[in-house]
Amino acid sequence: MNLRDRQRAETRLAIQTHAIRLFSDVGYDATTVNDVAAAAGVSAMTVYRHFPTKEDLVLYDEYDPLTASAVAAQPAGPLPSRIGRALEETAASGSLSEKAFLLARLRLMISVPSLRARHLDSQYATTDAIVLALCGSSPEPEEEFRVRATAMACLGAAHVALIRWAETDGEGDLAGLIRQALDSVFRETKST
Structure with missing residues (x-):
């Protein structure tokens, strides 16, 4: 993996980790993609770039x-x-x-x-x-x-x-x- 690929993988894991925590603590339906983005310190667009759907945040x-x-x-x-x-x-x-x-x-x-x-x-x-x-x-x-x-x-x-x-x-x-x-x-x- 080159540096860029490692950074993308780290960002993806950070976003997914925050999403799983929020979904577990707050509830899947009650948590928005914007909530996940805010928790991960990224934009909603960044979340969607890595995870095209909300379900992908869990299933990927x-x-x-x-x-x-x-x-x-x-x-x-x-x-x-x-x-x-x-x-x-x-x-x-x-x-x-x-x-x-x-x-x-x-x-x-x-x-x-x-x-x-x-x-x-x-x-x-x-x-x-x-x-x-x-x-x-x-x-x-x-x-x-x-x-x-x-x-x-x-x-x-x-x-x-x-x-x-x-x-x-x-x-x-x-x-x-x-x-x-x-x-x-x-x-x-x-x-x-």
Whole structure:
């Protein structure tokens, strides 16, 4: 990252940190983008430059490229295992402060209906990143279908684990919960 990219990333993180704090303390609907801008010491235009919508203030993260890279780096094997290991690695890689930030974001995603709806869009974007990482830019239709279905199943299981983790105030091992959810889905599938 060059200096300009680092500064943009720092500004984006500062804005998002203030937004999450305000949304958690004051309420998502009661907090305006202008409130976030004032708290972050930037203009509303700067907020919109980094986050085109209010929902993006909560939902934006850089996990898609990390997840896609982790999936691509997995050794050959069954597709659910490759994607599952990558999701576990991504969940295990965060620091305690990153996990606290993720927990605050998850609580908002769970409690605010508009964020729950937009979160589904982010699931599609993550799936697209995984499909691109595993299939390339012009996959065969059957391969793309198989990878997309498996990725969505894995992400659905991971989502359930994230909700459980948030409901227990971040207690326990997030990567372990993801593994447990994935095992529940794919072990049950194998035995039927």
